[in-house]
Amino acid sequence: MSPRVLLDPTGERTPATREWSPRPASLDGRTVGLLDISKPRGDVFLDRLEEQLTERGLRVRRFTKPTFSKPAPVDLRHEIGTQCDVVIEALAD
């Protein structure tokens, strides 16, 4: 079995692990991003979520990854990060 704990060989100027961002207690007043990763029928799921979130008075923005087989481009991630408070990603299939 491979070891589970290693000693840090670096100057320790950056965090060893990144913490999760704090989760919001409620969605009130938030902008929700809906990210379609371009898997089939992900849009069906996200369309329904958009309806429900909009009924609750939330702002919704839609995003689509160019392809599910690669990480989201930096620009797209930046766009989501600056425009939304939370994001829901639809894997689907």
Next chain:
Amino acid sequence: MTAAPLPDGLVAIVKRDCPTCRFVAPVLADLADGALPLTVYSQDDPTFPDDVKVVDDTELEVSFALELETVPTLLLVAGGEIVARTEGWLRPEWEELTGRAPLGAGLPEYRPGCGSRTVDPDIAAARSDAAGAAGLGPRRVDLGEHEDDVEAAFERGWTDGLPVVPPTLERVARMLAGTSRDPADVVAVVPPDLVECTVEKVAINAVLAGCKPEYLPVVITAVEAACTDEFNVHGLLATTYFSSPVMVVNGPITKAIGMNAGINVLGQGNRANATIGRALQLVVRNVGGGRPGGVDRATLGNPGKYTFCFAEDEAGSPWEPLHVERGLAPDASAVTLFAGDGVRGMVDQLSRAPESLARSLAACLRAVPHPKMALGFDVVVVVSPEHGRVFREGGWSKARLRDELLALLQLDGDDVIRGAGGIAEGLPKGLAGATVPKFRDDGLLLVHAGGGAGLFSAIIGGWINGPGGSQPVTREVRP
């Protein structure tokens, strides 16, 4: 790792693997029925002895707490304190300790015991590693449940592009056994991030590089030497030029740790040469934060930036070794760092007189780093045994060879000024008519190493020399 207090009464520690323990098993079964409570700890098999209730001590917590050397060991415990102790089987001692006689009817009077598992060298070493690791200062990095440890090192940016040995606590503790220095001692302030680098940080990177513990003093010395103002590893790292530290190791430690000074000395295949040089590079990368594309701006680099470290062949040399020439005692071990740009081959298979071979060498040295440049770059020449033999048989000392080379490398300014020969590159035009030395007087280092066959030498060109660049630095290796 503290064991619970011992229960009162009789306490026996045994292992199935010990013939004497198997031999006294019936005696223990007898004692289990007596007035004094009996507790039996088994080091290797909790079902042994068969007829007795046994406490599992396969983790050896109790055995280590008792500093046990022999099994069986029989103790009498009262109020949590050991009041009597006997090892092996000696009937009168067992009878006296237990107050039961006769014991072991039909058994001989005496059988020596066996070694406790706690003195098994592998187990003792692992325990010592675990204890040493517990006190280490550097940050722990917890891996994910499904994370591969070698891949984890890549993902965290700890490698030079080749796989590294994962720095577990035990490996680092073992590595630290290679030095007498305190793990928390600061070895150097490592550029470019100017981070204080402790002995244990050097040890972690030595583990990554694949070093054995006995190499660690050499790595520590190399880190110290690199992080001096004279050597200027910061500038060397940042330069667009090819160069990076080239490490020559001298003295008795080279043989003690199995370094290569012979066949393929500048090539692959020797663990000490390969991993010591690599460890220095990894310290600069990981502790100092110096990475290609970051502060390392090399246009082309050179393969020696993975590792470039070798030992001088002192025994076969016609000359005094490099470290002696640089002021240390012959029996000292030392690291010399040079800011080198890689290896260029030099061939002369016909010269049998030192005068001819010196001219050959001078002709090739003229090209470092350009035939029309002078004085800005130092050079190391690694003279092979067959070339060394020509100088030995000709009676040339190292000083003689250096003086002859410097004399042969007096350039005619008219040949090397800008524009001369139709080449824009060159020295300032003001040097027309002057004589210009190719190298400064102390800018030509001679080292003897290599395999016994081949009339070749190696030329390792330098980087900007002098106070504004990098000076060769020699440091003694201390345990």
